[in-house]
Amino acid sequence: xxxxxxxxxxxxxxxxxxxxxxxxxxxxxxxxxxxxxxxxxxxxxxxxxxxxxxxxxxxxxxxxxxxxxxxxxxxxxxxxxxxxxxxxxxxxxxxxxxxxxxxxxxxxxxxxxxxxxxxxxxxxxxxxxxxxxxxxxxxxxxxxxxxxxxxxxxxxxxxxxxxxxxxxxxxxxxxxxxxxxxxxxxxxxxxxxxxxxxxxxxxxxxxxxxxxxxxxxxxxxxxxxxxxxxxxxxxxxxxxxxxxxxxxxxxxxxxxxxxxxxxxxxxxxxxxxxxxxxxxxxxxxxxxxxxxxxxxxxxxxxxxxxxxxxxxxxxxxxxxxxxxxxxxxxxxxxxxxxxxxxxxxxxxxxxxxxxxxxxxxxxxxxxxxxxxxxxxxxxxxxxxxxxxxxxxxxxxxxxxxxxxxxxxxxxxxxxxxxxxxxxxxxxxxxxxxxxxxxxxxxxxxxxxxxxxxxxxxxxxxxxxxxxxxxxxxxxxxxxxxxxxxxxxxxxxxxxxxxxxxxxxxxxx
Amino acid sequence: xxxxxxxxxxxxxxxxxxxxxxxxxxxxxxxxxxxxxxxxxxxxxxxxxxxxxxxxxxxxxxxxxxxxxxxxxxxxxxxxxxxxxxxxxxxxx
Numbered sequence: 001x002x003x004x005x006x007x008x009x010x011x012x013x014x015x016x017x018x019x020x021x022x023x024x025x026x027x028x029x030x031x032x033x034x035x036x037x038x039x040x041x042x043x044x045x046x047x048x049x050x051x052x053x054x055x056x057x058x059x060x061x062x063x064x065x066x067x068x069x070x071x072x073x074x075x076x077x078x079x080x081x082x083x084x085x086x087x088x089x090x091x092x093x094x095x096x097x098x099x100x101x102x103x104x105x106x107x108x109x110x111x112x113x114x115x116x117x118x119x120x121x122x123x124x125x126x127x128x129x130x131x132x133x134x135x136x137x138x139x140x141x142x143x144x145x146x147x148x149x150x151x152x153x154x155x156x157x158x159x160x161x162x163x164x165x166x167x168x169x170x171x172x173x174x175x176x177x178x179x180x181x182x183x184x185x186x187x188x189x190x191x192x193x194x195x196x197x198x199x200x201x202x203x204x205x206x207x208x209x210x211x212x213x214x215x216x217x218x219x220x221x222x223x224x225x226x227x228x229x230x231x232x233x234x235x236x237x238x239x240x241x242x243x244x245x246x247x248x249x250x251x252x253x254x255x256x257x258x259x260x261x262x263x264x265x266x267x268x269x270x271x272x273x274x275x276x277x278x279x280x281x282x283x284x285x286x287x288x289x290x291x292x293x294x295x296x297x298x299x300x301x302x303x304x305x306x307x308x309x310x311x312x313x314x315x316x317x318x319x320x321x322x323x324x325x326x327x328x329x330x331x332x333x334x335x336x337x338x339x340x341x342x343x344x345x346x347x348x349x350x351x352x353x354x355x356x357x358x359x360x361x362x363x364x365x366x367x368x369x370x371x372x373x374x375x376x377x378x379x380x381x382x383x384x385x386x387x388x389x390x391x392x393x394x395x396x397x398x399x400x401x402x403x404x405x406x407x408x409x410x411x412x413x414x415x416x417x418x419x420x421x422x423x424x425x426x427x428x429x430x431x432x433x434x435x436x437x438x439x440x441x442x443x444x445x446x447x448x449x450x451x452x453x454x455x456x457x458x459x460x461x462x463x464x465x466x467x468x469x470x471x472x473x474x475x476x477x478x479x480x481x482x483x484x485x486x487x488x489x490x491x492x493x494x495x496x497x498x499x500x501x502x503x504x505x506x507x508x
Numbered sequence: 509x510x511x512x513x514x515x516x517x518x519x520x521x522x523x524x525x526x527x528x529x530x531x532x533x534x535x536x537x538x539x540x541x542x543x544x545x546x547x548x549x550x551x552x553x554x555x556x557x558x559x560x561x562x563x564x565x566x567x568x569x570x571x572x573x574x575x576x577x578x579x580x581x582x583x584x585x586x587x588x589x590x591x592x593x594x595x596x597x598x599x600x601x
Contacts, residue, residue: 295578330564358570368570380569387566 006481008035026400033446034453034478037487042094047101048073054464056127056134057395057444061169062105063134065122070114072136074169075105109172113165114138124187126195126440127169130394131217134169135195137162137187146182151229153322155341156184156206164193164202166221175219183207186325189465194439196328197392203326204228205344208279210326210334212361227334228323231280231364239277278319280364285338285357286318288366321355327436328390333367334359335388335436356435372435378428381435382414389437401442401462402450409450409479413457441465447476453486454479460489 005011011032020028050064050073062075080103084092097103114120118138126135139162146158162180167173184206186192194201200213200221209228213221230236278286293311297303311318321338329335336357343352354372359365370377381388385405391398404414414431421427441464447453448462453476459467460474473488 329567333564333567358567367567368574376573380566380573384566384569387564390564 006034006478008032011035026396027451030400030446030449031452031480033449034480034486037447037476038489039487040094041490042098045099045101051122053122053125056129056169057397057440058129060132061108061134063125065120066110069119069122071110071112072120072167072172073110074108074172076108078104078106080104111167111172111174113174117141118161118163121187123189124193126190126193126200128195128198128215128392130198130392131215131219132169133175133215133219134167135193135200136165136167137185137193138165139163139187142184150182150207152182152206153208153341156322156344158182158206159184162187164221166215166219168219176221178202178213178221180204189441190439191325194327194436196390196439197331197394199224199328199331201326201328201334203323205322205324208281208323210281210323210336225361227359227361227364228281229279231284235280281323281336281359282319282321284359284364284366285321285369286315288357288369289318292369324354325436327388327439329358329388330390332360332362334361337372337436354433356432372432373425373429374432375428377432377435381432388435389442395444397444398442400446400449401444402448407450409454451479453477459491 005014015028048064049067051067051069053063053065055062055077059077062077064073064075065071066073080098082094082098086092113136115138117140119140121137121139124137127133128135140160143158143160146152146156148154148156152158159180160182162183162185164178164180165174166176166178168175180202183204185202185204192203192205195215198215200215202211202213203209204211207228209226211226212224214224216222225233230239277283290307290311293307294303297306320340322341322344324337324339324344326337327335336359337354338357339352339354343354355369356372356374356377357369358367360367383405385403386399386401387405389398389401389403402410404410418427421430443462443464445462448455455461455474455476459470459472469491473490475488476486478484478486
């Protein structure tokens with residue numbers, strides 16, 4: 001077996017004379033991060049009083065919001081450099097300019113996004129790195145006990161105005177806006193919005209519609225289709241052309257509610273057909289379940305028994321399902337999570353029953369339908385976790401995020417959790433609760449690469465979510481020889497103003 | 509010893525002269541690799557084009573799973589096959 005030195009100079013020489021195995025050049029290059037680790041922390045740096053959100057994945061911008069949540073401030077990271085020629089550089093202190101915030105970041109601009117009664121949703125930000133566009137959201141206050149008018153779902157809160165702002169991050173120019181009125185989109189941690197390449201899916205929980213928009217290179221947000229009340233583009237035309245026949249039978253029922261609904265209906269651009277029909281997506285779902293059960297039995301009597309037990313008995317439960325969350329699987333398929341109204345609006349929906357469906361946008365058909373404890377879905381999740389995390393074709397670095405499908409150490413962790421689980425069904429439910437995945441929720445940092453470093457994923461991980469701060473330092477230990485502690489991060493309130501600097505250490 | 513490495517430049521010209529051929533006839537120092545002879549034509553089809561599939565492999569597997577479930581349960585008569593009926597605009601009278 002060929003011995004590879006962990007010394008960075010030796011690795012650079014080795015890179016000059018040897019070629020990595022086919023298909024491993026990126027993995028080979030990422031191993032240099034074993035040598036390039038954070039090794040210095042600067043404390044008590046005076047920072048502007050902003051709410052810092054995150055760095056863009058390409059490292060070009062630092063996104064922050066003003067404390068009053070009305071302005072967006074974007075910084076360009078400068079990455080201060082420092083060199084030392086002495087024999088023992090570790091004992092040298094950094095220069096005084098290293099303690100200044102503006103040594104590391106240059107403010108590019110400050111843009112006001114929210115008007116008087118609106119606030120920027122600080123948990124929401126999506127980045128389109130091909131064009132360096134950023135998507136932000138502002139909203140007015142939530143109304144929790146809003147009446148269910150105009151086809152709205154009872155129990156889902158309402159927000160008077162939700163605005164999505166598309167900005168060119170290079171200069172802060174607002175390119176386009178999309179407004180949703182008297183609606184509800186779950187903006188926390190990007191849950192209600194999914195960006196894939198140039199396609200944007202926005203889930204209106206209140207009106208149970210998946211709005212598909214396209215972000216053009218010019219910066220325009222173009223509405224492509226709306227999936228919910230209708231599935232095909234001409235469904236509305238077809239139903240309207242038959243409205244005369246329908247309205248004559250439901251005339252009495254509709255007349256009472258028409259006057260109240262007109263204004264809200266036009267706002268949404270979807271004429272509400274009263275309570276005569278279930279929505280298009282719901283009908284697709286019910287048809288799929290019915291067909292599946294019908295085809296399972298050849299005997300008519302057994303078939304009817306099966307339908308009675310598994311379809312008609314639960315019919316109202318299926319009808320009451322609402323769309324919780326959506327993600328793209330590719331440009332043609334959506335992964336849709338269905339559940340109860342209570343689960344859709346609660347913070348923790350793990351205890352609520354849920355279903356997952358794959359929907360083909362082109363054929364408008366449900367391809368498959370699983371319960372959230374289905375072993376079949378779990379097998380797909382275990383084997384193809386990477387492919388659930390769909391990445392833009394322009395973001396090659398996202399293809400190297402560790403998961404249990406591409407990393408033996410992550411797989412061992414998963415199997416360890418599986419072996420310790422007392423109830424297999426509960427384990428599957430817990431694992432599948434993360435589906436559909438939230439958009440841009442994983443950090444591509446090589447320091448989270450489980451083939452390079454070992455760390456406690458209860459304290460820190462690539463997933464962008466809040467964790468409880470701990471007094472213990474978070475250690476990053478080398479996976480490969482010599483399995484040494486490379487660096488540690490010390491969280492805690494008194495370190496909130498710390499800035500880490502990279503330092504190249506000459507290791508053996 | 510007549511080594512195939514004998515005439516190549518080396519740090520010490522005596523390096524490979526120390527190798528002694530093994531006298532055991534069962535252990536040969538010159539191993540001739542066996543040649544694989546295919547019994548069928550291994551040439552690719554003339555119109556073959558190899559390219560990376562841009563689509564996500566996950567929907568493909570989902571469709572494969574669906575087909576596997578549908579095939580054994582298919583019944584010639586009585587199965588509800590998804591037929592796409594084209595909508596016809598009704599002319600009101």
